[in-house]
Amino acid sequence: MSGSAEEVILVFEEGKVVRKIVEAVEAMIEEATFKVSPEEGFVLQALDPAKIAMVQVFLPKSFFSEIQVAEESFFGVNFTELVKIMKRVKSDDRVEFRLTKDSLTIVIRNGFKRTHRLALLPPEEFQVRSLKVNFTAGIRMDSKRLPDVIKELKGVASEIEISIDGEKAEFGARSERQESKITIEKTDPVVLDMWAEEPARAVYGMAYLERMIKPADISAEVTLEMATDKPLKLHYSIGGFADAGVRYYLANVSGM
């Protein structure tokens, strides 16, 4: 661990946003390491224990109302512990993360002061990994409606087939007695953009998709990118910051 005697400080102006970011990570993994650096701001990357999915969070320095960091530092956090504290954070709470080598202190202010100090875990340093996939098709849509799509197919099957051909996106699930399909056409009002260099079709695990739609209200829009029999990339941008966001990668069921 590259530590620093100095405290690292991150201030989130809106409690709701930091709560949703923490929940988005915890949906995928219990423990994760994040990096805070003078160049990149906040970066998190974690692979789920089954190595089927990955979550990444990028929050540039401009995202924070205050940030203090002298040198690149890594911090290991138990997100299951952290999410319990975050559940008590209200939308308009001001939230500070104060990090030392050993502990994360969360200071929440709104009328009065609430302080929670968590012991840190040994961090696992990482390099940000960008999946070498040539995504050939994608859709950018109203993020509120994607959970509707996934939940409508939930219970039919444990896998969901997604296909995008540039004119329509289809989400299908099939069991012995039931066959269900959601069709979103390029001209439907929920679509902000749809494209395909080449039509794409792949199958993904329902349980993972359900976890990846949990933080849907973090953003007004969500982008899905995919390629035939390749992983899915699902991206929520945050707060109108081009580079700020939560990104998931999910393996095609035939392997990542």
Added chain:
Amino acid sequence: MSGSAEEVILVFEEGKVVRKIVEAVEAMIEEATFKVSPEEGFVLQALDPAKIAMVQVFLPKSFFSEIQVAEESFFGVNFTELVKIMKRVKSDDRVEFRLTKDSLTIVIRNGFKRTHRLALLPPEEFQVRSLKVNFTAGIRMDSKRLPDVIKELKGVASEIEISIDGEKAEFGARSERQESKITIEKTDPVVLDMWAEEPARAVYGMAYLERMIKPADISAEVTLEMATDKPLKLHYSIGGFADAGVRYYLANVSGM
């Protein structure tokens, strides 16, 4: 089964109404056969497995924004499967039922298209049965308040005694340590009408009454008719159509 090569089509303009009708049937029974005919529209009749209660649904042709049926046809449906799909239907979704000999396809439109195809069951043809009971007393009331009445007595006993004498209706339940009674007078604002050729008093099972009040918000009013030691008839009219409605019959606890 009297089938037809042609598809039978029923279009419900308001998703909320068809969802509540399906829930009203499923509250009583898992599998049921309905009939679609050029004369009668949609008719369903099903007896609960214990033969204590019966549910009937009548939706005349004028009830549908579109209906296509060439000849009388019967369709066997697993309502437990159907209700799961219906849970995802929003109030203003437009819902189509497309029926062939083998399958029910539900097409839901609202912004984008969702399609669910269910395998059908072998239908059991039926004649609509009208109970030969001379109902001597009844009450027509605000349907929103009937669930309050039943739930207030729930937990006291597993049976409920109802009596109507034209001036008041009483709903009573009794246990070793508690005695509870709801009295609705003819002049109370929840009453739309109350009558009695002859005062009536009978006892019904609480668990069945609880199932029969589930769809109370399908209609602004509900009508109860009864006779001493005879079955109860409970009717919800739908959408201002005189002939459209959900009707339950429930045996007096001493037998139907």
Added chain:
Amino acid sequence: MSGSAEEVILVFEEGKVVRKIVEAVEAMIEEATFKVSPEEGFVLQALDPAKIAMVQVFLPKSFFSEIQVAEESFFGVNFTELVKIMKRVKSDDRVEFRLTKDSLTIVIRNGFKRTHRLALLPPEEFQVRSLKVNFTAGIRMDSKRLPDVIKELKGVASEIEISIDGEKAEFGARSERQESKITIEKTDPVVLDMWAEEPARAVYGMAYLERMIKPADISAEVTLEMATDKPLKLHYSIGGFADAGVRYYLANVSGM
């Protein structure tokens, strides 16, 4: 029991208030005796089975829209039964308690009449007990925010340390991996008053505090009084009546 041939009658104009009073008692104890007297109105006192906490309710005669009582009378009530009935009471229901030697009849009116008769228990006569504690510090605050404080510390530990020094009140909980503290300063907007003849610090059981904050919305404000290693007194006033209220005493964990 000092009984009376005459019925004792208490009329609560607002269903919500009587429901919350019943819930406040039931949070602490299953069975309790209350007294109704021409001088004092309604008085309840009950010790929880573990003798860690006590609840008292005082409702002077002026609190009731109607009260009828000829002589001091005690009534034993199963509050677990009563709370189930009260759950069905709506905010604007008018609620009457009609008490005889053997039964409590609750008459609820709102559109129509609902009557519940409960068998009474043998009463245990009591003298109102005032704890002989010299409370040296206290805080009067917005009652809506006290549950936030307790719930934010819930899950960290089974005990909570409270300290008040006249300038700030602190609520702390600690586990092996986490340390949490809520600090309320005298100048914070949630504080109506704070005082200390002598700074106080004591430790109380989380489970009891959780039960004592349940009725927080019974009142706009709550008062905590304490002394070092001594019991906590927590008081909700009701309906703007100086003498009407629910009061809890809770032993310091090292004994009452």
